[in-house]
Amino acid sequence: MPRRDRKRVDLAGFFARRGRWIAIGLAAACLTGAAFSAATGCSGWDPTSPFERNAPAVDQAIRxxxxxxxxxxxxxxxxxxxTGPCSDAGIGLPDAVRQKPNGSFDLGLTLFHxxxxYGHRFGDEELADGGPEQEQRDALxxxxxxxxxxxxxxxxxDPSVPADLRARARYLSGNxxxxxRKYEDAVTYYDQALAIIPGVLEEAxxxxxxxxxxxxxxxxxRRIEDxxxxxxxxAEPDAPPDAEPDAPPDAEPDADPDAGDDGGDQDAGDDGGEPDAGDDGDGGDQDAGNDGGDQDQSPDAGPQDQTPDAGSPEQPEPPREQPQEPPQTGRQDDRILDQLEEAPTYQEQEAKNKAGMRRGRGMEDK
Structure with missing residues (x-):
């Protein structure tokens, strides 16, 4: 026990300084029984604290x-x-705990042992393997x-308690x-003990x-770092990377392909050239015969002028052959425009067809 060891050290120093005279005096007193103080010394009297001695209950507890x-x-x-017995509801804290700090420290040390x-000893607590049994032992x-x-x-x-005993109380609390395995709290108590008594070697x-x-x-x-x-x-670093990278790739690629497909100019060209409009113009044989003259006066030319894009339906096909290519450059656009200018319009083709039909009829009449 720290207190008992301290008393032994102090007592040894006392006898070392005045050993011969004290020994003679105690021997005489014990033999004659004439002095009360000498009789007390024979039964465990502490010369460093002549008015203090351990209670019989404390001596028995130490044994x-x-x-x-x-x-x-x-x-x-x-x-x-x-204090009463220790239970899951705690322990009593009467005034005697502060009035008798040495006995309170001894009771705290007993509860530590x-x-x-329950479980591993001090210093081996990290060997606990967990599980229901370990949880029960930890609770006890x-x-x-x-x-x-x-x-x-x-x-x-308590400031009235000697400093060395207060430091030992903080040190035992840390243990x-x-x-x-509450190492952060343990470090706090160790710091409090060191604030009272610095960590200086006993030799110094x-x-x-x-x-x-x-x-x-x-x-x-070190246990905290472990x-x-x-x-x-x-546990924590994986969450943000998994959440952020997925959103932008899904948003941008989906938007670009959908925008390119929906704005298809090729579909507009196909729909603009109504195929039925050409068939209606070809069916007017009587009108061609009655007019018999100028090709520009063909009644089919009027409606066709309203749909200038309804030229040869096969001409817009080149853009359809490469739908996945990037937007065409200016040179490609010029080439397509040249092809469209060189291609005969629907009116020119229709006029040629009607002229051939009139020549055929004239030859038959002759």
């Missing part, structure tokens, strides 16, 4: 804790402090840890959080609790 009788030590200390029984461990933290927070925040005049807090803090920080590295790396 039980050293022997591994954790339940007996818990009962003795809980009865001594009046009780929590270790959490009950003991929560009770211990209630006591340790009370004495760790409790470390035990249940420091307190061992500062050194231990600095060591455990470094391990907790947890980050073990997290799935593709």
């Amino acid at each position: 039980d804790l050293d022997a591994g009788n954790l339940e007996s030590a818990e009962q003795a200390l809980a009865s001594y402090l009046g 009780l929590a270790e029984r 461990r959490g009950i003991e840890i929560d009770c211990a933290l209630i006591l340790l927070k009370a004495i760790g925040a 409790l959080e470390f035990l249940r 005049g420091g307190d061992g609790v500062g050194r231990d807090a600095a060591w455990n803090r470094a391990i907790a920080l 947890q980050k590295d073990a997290a799935p790396p593709d």
Whole structure:
């Protein structure tokens, strides 16, 4: 126990400085039984604190804790402090917890060892494999840890408690959080302990609790980094790339092909040249005979003038042969226009046909 070890060290230093005279005085007092203070020293009196001594319940709890009788030590200390037993509802926090900080620290340490029984020991908590059984053990461990933290927070925040004991309370609180794998909270408690007692080596005049807090803090920080590295790396980064690249490709390619197909000039040329208009003009044999004269006066020329694009229906075919080619250049447009100018119009072709028919009839009349 830290407190008991400290007393042993102080007591050894006291006897080293005044060993011979103290030994003679205590021996005489014990033999004669004449001095009350000497009798008290024979029964465990601490010369560094002449007016303080451990309560019998605390001494018994320390013996039980050293022997591994954790339940007996818990009962003795809980009865001594009046906290009642630890349960899932927590533990009591009477005034005696702050008035007797050493006993409260001992009860917190006892609860720490009780929590270790559920699952892996301190330092091996990362070996937990999970599963329903592990969750149940973690729940039982959490009950003991929560009770211990209630006591340790009370004495760790009390300015009337000696600084070294407050630092040990914060250090033990960090170990409790470390035990249940809450490493961020553990680092917070270690920092609080180091703020009270820096991590200086004992050989250099420091307190061992500062050194231990600095060591455990470094391990907790490494565990935090290990947890980050073990997290799935593709959990967050995959979502934005999958959402964004799909939208623009689907929007642009669909729009361009649809626009090119709908604006087809070839369909307009086919529909503009009505094939029935040519048939109606060819059926007027009597009109051709009656007119018998000027070809330009053909009644079929009037309606045809209203549809100048209704020339030879086969001429617009070249653009249809290459519908997938990009828009034609200016040279290709000029070539198509030249072809259209060289091609005979429907009126010219119709006039030639009617002239041939009249010549045939004239020869027959002769």
